[in-house]
Amino acid sequence: MMGNTRELPAPQRGDSWNTYECATVLCAVDGCDHGACQSGPFFVVSISLDEDKVATTIMYSSDTGTWSTPASLDLGFIESDISISWMHGVLSGGALHFILMHDDARLGVLKYDLGTSCLSEIEPAFEIQSARFDSHALIAPEDGQLGIARLSGFNLSVYWREVCHDQVATWTKSEVIDLKKHLLASNPMISHTELVGSVERTTIIFATTNIGTYMIDLKSLRSKKLTSELRLFNHPWALFPYFSFYNPDKLRTRSI
Incomplete structure (x- = not known):
């Protein structure tokens, strides 16, 4: 919107950028009210799912210009195929949350804790899952x-x-x-x-x-x-x- 662009380096994981299914941009200033932070430091959180049902999240910092160590979660114990919802993730309680879609129409929630860089899955209420x-x-x-x-x-x-x-x-x-x-x-x-x-x-x-x-x-x-x-x-x-x-x-x- 401001007419500015910034190209980020590709994550050093041996994978191409287009293997990631979605990404979220976050303000990196603690306590910011996000009223005028368009030129401040930021994070970019990218998340992907591979064929083995392993979810991987990695975060870029504009301050350091580097990507973090990837955090992974094996979802292979789930029998159905899984994908990440096309809707953007939401930030709540210091963590990003994404909807997981199962091919049998069940739902899950993937949580990425920004403080601990930990990836986990939240089980919704049974009425939602079914x-x-x-x-x-x-x-x-x-x-x-x-x-x-x-x-x-x-x-x-x-x-x-x-x-x-x-x-x-x-x-x-x-x-x-x-x-x-x-x-x-x-x-x-x-x-x-x-x-x-x-x-x-x-x-x-x-x-x-x-x-x-x-x-x-x-x-x-x-x-x-x-x-x-x-x-x-x-x-x-x-x-x-x-x-x-x-x-x-x-x-x-x-x-x-």
């Missing part, structure tokens, strides 16, 4: 929670992950939201919906329909149509949410 053919999106609001939004037809529910003091994690299901009352009210021609992402540090999700893409705030339950170009089954991975910002230090004020 939700065949439903669409899902990760949610990471500002309070550090991790949630999974599940859309079945027009019925939307959110499962929140809570970690107890004994480090045992549980999933709590929210009240089911009927999107017919919110989307169809604005356009009765909507017949299909699919989740295509969320905005970090908020409870905003995006749903692509047969007539366009909508932004939905899960707190206010307000929806807004964004575009008619990005439709269901028409390259939903092109969606990339961002916040616009300004630098208050450069503002000039005058009294009237």
